[in-house]
Amino acid sequence: MNVLMSLLGSLLLSWVAISHVEAAGPSVQVQPATGVPGSTVTIVGKGLGPFKSTQFNRVTFGGYAALIQRWDPDAIEVRVPSKAPSGPVEVIVGKKRIPAGTFTLVYPKITSIQPSEIEPGHSVELIGEHFGFTAGPRDPNTMFGVNDVVVGGLxxxxxxxxxxxxxxxxPANATSGDVAIRLSSSDPLPDGSCCTPVQHTISNRMPLTxxxxxxxxxVSGPVGTKVVLFGQGFGAEREPGDAVSFGGHPAAVAQWTDRAIVVHIPLNAETGPVVLSRGGKDRTVGTFTVHTPKATGVAPAGAPIGALIRISGEHFGAYSESGTTPYNYMDFNTGKNRVEIGGVPAVIYRWHDDRIDVWVPFSAKSGPVVVKRGAPKPSADGSCCVETGIVTTEAGAFTVVVPAIESFSPKSAGLDDVVTIKGSGFGAFIKTTEATQPGLGEGAFKRNQIELGENVSRTEVLFNGIGAIVLSWTDQEIKARVPRRHLFGVGKPGQFDTDLSTGPLIIRRGSWDLLPDGACCTPKKWLTLEVGTFTIEAKGLPDPSYYETNRSDAADTTQ
Structure with a gap:
């Protein structure tokens, strides 16, 4: 009886153990149980044994052999075969077959591309499902292949x-066309070793323009700035409805060709997107920041006419921005951009975004220095212009200084002697090597013959009408050499002054005014100050014996 009870107890324990194993499920399982062809999965379980060879150890998906990447006694890593159907997974060890569950194949599907229109060099997102969790190795030459995307065949x-x-x-060399996802897969050779040529599972196709x-x-600047849109396919000419806007405000279109559009930032423009409207479609092509010109000072704050002064600040923009060409150096249309000193337009020498250099005009008056920028306000269709406005920026006060003479010495001297003139308000000396004549740059670009003439000179010291060499020139003192010149006139009596040794000593400064239409410039005008009467003494001349032929170094003229 005791033996019978013991046997029944053993059978009961065995039944409980078997029930527990069945409740826990199969001892070998594929993880995950769903995936795309070529994906890597792991089969986990006990008793898988050691790896001996690719013919002794195998794994199949629906009867198709999988490429084994790793085999441990409790885990096997394989790649899902490219042609495998959904179905059972088996681990084969010699003649033993171990079920590893069921695997469901899924395939990549693109549901949308965002955005569907894009410029080369930008990124798009492919939205969908079953793309796999990784693109795989980065080396395209790997034996396992690389998951990738094909855009228009590229x-x-x-x-x-x-x-x-x-x-x-x-990429920049891509073209419009269909977009598809390719998932790579490597299958084993018949003997189980690696590998057959890489196979691809290709998703559905969706168009990308x-x-x-x-x-x-x-991409930034003040109102009135010339902005060029470079590209292609704009059309040979502007059609009705074609426009460019900045922050929602249409710009004045100066030129429209298939590869370039020239516009000017309107008077009421705001920082925001640059929108190109063409053929009934709006396209954002960039962002433009509208700056407000700001001046921080004028230096010097006082000087005579003809002086060069600098206005410092930021966001002054470029000077020649009213033209219709894509390049500023091809036209010199300055529009209404200008600088005024005491209400009188100054002569522009240099105009940069952070500084402006101007010559004080001949008719300048003491008063505020004002920078003015012109800007259009086009019609609704972009044609110019309902209104042309001015944005003004005050840079500070400027005083026009009138030079004054205090003294000079000596009152007479020989050739090459130095004469010192003292006073105030002489200003700075303008070198003749500076581009002091307005319009030189424009003339050179247009291949015009450049004639400098008297326009090269801005600051002069004259001895009885003859220019002297200036040794130094400060605001309070000028030093110049007595020029070498004929002391006696030649010609018929009454037509020339027979004595040129005595005459007025003069200093003068030259400058221009703009023409009434704002163009440059009137003939040069001179502010002349007579220092006094000066006599050139008969000193410093060559020794008369220099011209005698009986000197040892003189040439022999007897032959």
Whole structure:
């Protein structure tokens, strides 16, 4: 009886153990149980044994052999075969077959591309499902292949890859066309070793339209700034409805060709997107920042006419921005850009975004220095112009200084002697090597013959009408050499002054005024100050014996 009870107890314990194993499920399982062809999965369980050879140890998906990447007694890592159907997974060890569950094949599907139109060089996102969790190795020559994206027939490497979205950057040489995802897969050879040629599972295809890139130059500036849109496919001429807007305000269109559009920032423009409207479609091609000109000072704050003064600040923009060409150096249309000193327009020497240099005009008056920029306000269709406005920026006060003479010495001297003139308000000396004549740059570009003449000179010291060499020139003192010149006139009596040794000593400064229409310039005008009467003494001349032929170094004229 005791033996019978013991036997029944053993049978009961065995039944409980078997029930527990069945409740826990199969001892070998594939993880995950769903995936795309070529994905890597792991089979986990006990008693898988050691790896002996590719013919002794095998794994199949629906009867198709999988490529074994790792085999441990409790885990096997394999790649899902490219042609495997959904179905059972088996681990084969010699003649033993171990079920490892069921595997479901899924395939990549693109549901949308965002955006569907884009410029080359930008990124798009492919939205969908079953892309796999990784793009795989980065080396395209790997034996296992690389998951990638094809755009219009061009293979593109992804930037980010997730199971439901992929981000790719469209290269510059890509063209419009269908987009598809390719998942690579490597299957074993018949003997189980690696590998057959890489196979690809290809997703559905979706179209992507590539639009020509547009470069906006510049991307910031004050109102009135000339902005060029460089690209292609704009059309040979502007059609009704074609426009460019800045922050929602239409710009004045100066030129429209297939590869370039020239516009001017309107008077009421705001910082915001640059929108190109063409053929009934709006396209944002960039962002433009509208700056407000700001002046921080004028130096010097006082000087005589003809002096060069500098206005410092920021966001003055460029000077010649009212033209219709894509390049500023091809036209010199300055529009209404100008600087006024005491209400009188000054002569522009240099105009940069952070500084402006101007010559004080001949008719300048003491008063505020004002920088003015012209800007259009076009019609609703972009034609010019309902209104042309001016944006003014006050830089500070300027005093026009009138030079004054205090003394000079000596009152007479020989050739090459130095004469010192003292006083105040002489200003700075303008070298003749400076580009002191307005219009030199424009004339050179237009291949005009440049004639400098008296316009080269701005500051002079004259001895009886003859220019002297200036040794130094400060605001309070001038030093000049007595010029070498004929002391006696030649010619018929009454037509020349027979004595040129005595005459007025003069200093003078020259400058221009702009013409009434704002163009440059009137003939040069001179502010002349007579210092006094000066006599050139008969000193410093060559010794008369220099011209005698009986000197030892004189040439022999007897032959």
């Amino acid at each position: 293979v593109v490497r992804p930037r980010r890859w997730k199971d439901d979205r992929i981000e790719v950057e469209i 590539l639009i020509p890139s547009v470069r906006v130059d510049p």
